[in-house]
Amino acid sequence: MEQWHFVDGKWVTGNPPLMRAFDHATWLMGGIFDGARAFDGVTPDLDLHCRRSVRSATNVGLRSPLSAGEIEEICRDGIARFPRGSHLYIRPFMWSESGWMAPDPASTRICISVVLEPLPEPKGASAMISRFRRPSPETAPTDAKAVCLYAQAGRASGEARARGIDEAVMLDPLGNIAEFASANLWIAKDGAAITPAASGCFLNGITRQRLIRLFNAAKIPVYERTLTPKDILECDELFSSGNFGKVMPMTSIEDRKLEIGPIFRRARELYMDFAHGGLRSAA
Numbered sequence: 703m704e705q706w707h708f709v710d711g712k713w714v715t716g717n718p719p720l721m722r723a724f725d726h727a728t729w730l731m732g733g734i735f736d737g738a739r740a741f742d743g744v745t746p747d748l749d750l751h752c753r754r755s756v757r758s759a760t761n762v763g764l765r766s767p768l769s770a771g772e773i774e775e776i777c778r779d780g781i782a783r784f785p786r787g788s789h790l791y792i793r794p795f796m797w798s799e800s801g802w803m804a805p806d807p808a809s810t811r812i813c814i815s816v817v818l819e820p821l822p823e824p825k826g827a828s829a830m831i832s833r834f835r836r837p838s839p840e841t842a843p844t845d846a847k848a849v850c851l852y853a854q855a856g857r858a859s860g861e862a863r864a865r866g867i868d869e870a871v872m873l874d875p876l877g878n879i880a881e882f883a884s885a886n887l888w889i890a891k892d893g894a895a896i897t898p899a900a901s902g903c904f905l906n907g908i909t910r911q912r913l914i915r916l917f918n919a920a921k922i923p924v925y926e927r928t929l930t931p932k933d934i935l936e937c938d939e940l941f942s943s944g945n946f947g948k949v950m951p952m953t954s955i956e957d958r959k960l961e962i963g964p965i966f967r968r969a970r971e972l973y974m975d976f977a978h979g980g981l982r983s984a985a
Contacts, residue, residue: 705817706783708776713783718901720813725799728762731807733799733849734758737945740781741791741821746977749774749944750908755794758846764796767809773814780816791819791946798847822946824970825864826962827868827954829940831880831931832858835873836880839902849981859883869952871934871943874903879929885944886910887929888979890938890965892921897943909973922965937961949973 706713709720727733736758738751760766767777778791784790793815793973834857837844842851858870863885871887874880879898881887884905888897900906914947917923917924934940940952940960949970952960 704784705815706780707816708814709779709791709812711779718813720811721798722859725797725800726805726809727797727799729845730798730803731848732762732764732801733796733944734762734764734782734846735793735795736847738792739821739945739948740779740788740792740816742789742978743787744977745778745781745792745843746973748777748910749896751792752909754795754847757797757808758848759796762800762843762848763805763807763844764810764823766796766840767810767812773812776814777816777829780814783816783894786852789820791815791817791907793817798815799901821948822950824947824962826951828866828954829869829871829952830862830865830867830870830956831934832861832883833868834861834870835875835877836856836903838875841875844903844905850940855883866942871955872903872904873931875887877931879931879934880904882942882944884946885942887934887935887952888913888943888966888969889929890939890941890963891933891937893965894925895965895969896925896929898929899926909945910950912976913943913949914971914974917969920968920972922968939966941966941969943969943973948977 716941721728738748752773756766756770772919773794776942796812799809858872862870870883872880881904882952943952
């Protein structure tokens with residue numbers, strides 16, 4: 703895997719070591735990251751991902767050493783190190799070196815990674831409802847893309863994989879649908895696109911927000927509302943939105959088979975059209 707990492711003011715290749723044995727982030731998880739994509743010569747919403755990385759850092763008690771604009775400039779410099787059109791995963795990562803329980807904001811370091819990573823094909827995947835739940839805002843830093851949150855998401859993902867299933871659906875503390883373990887969740891029902899209302903238990907994703915605007919611009923009914931497990935088990939379509947795969951279909955939920963349907967197909971078409979510059983009005 704070809705990869706470049708900007709750390710300590712310079713670009714390095716490979717997989718460089720970043721943390722020491724007693725750094726705050728090593729054992730107290732004082733870290734955040736964000737993810738963005740470059741593909742086919744475009745970088746959809748890269749600026750928004752860079753801004754969110756700075757907000758995430760602030761929300762967990764870190765202080766970004768760089769502004770969002772500076773992070774974006776470095777990301778674009780990294781992208782230029784690959785052939786034009788390469789499919790890349792872009793990750794600003796910040797972590798704390800010192801602090802007792804709470805991180806010392808002044809100790810925040812940053813590494814910006816640009817890695818060759820193809821977009822997955824939208825072939826469909828299986829899903830299940832996990833027993834592991836997303837935390838509430840009072841119990842975890844859910845307003846940040848915080849490293850510590852992925853321990854719980856990883857438990858849900860591991861539960862799915864142990865059953866031979868690709869993806870886990872996570873509930874919120876009240877038992878309503880929150881999101882997939884690693885992406886926001888959508889269903890289609892009676893010709894409408896529906897996504898769980900942003901409750902503070904999961905990140906209101908950048909791709910999720912973009913899709914809402916694209917659906918509205920295309921006059922496709924789109925709703926944010928509370929979804930129960932019953933809703934997802936009785937949906938017409940199920941799909942995800944997120945940075946890694948952008949818009950991806952699910953072809954089963956528990957033991958029920960699903961079709962890759964028209965709302966998903968339109969969602970992916972709208973997003974890719976936007977990404978390639980074809981829908982300026984939805985910017």
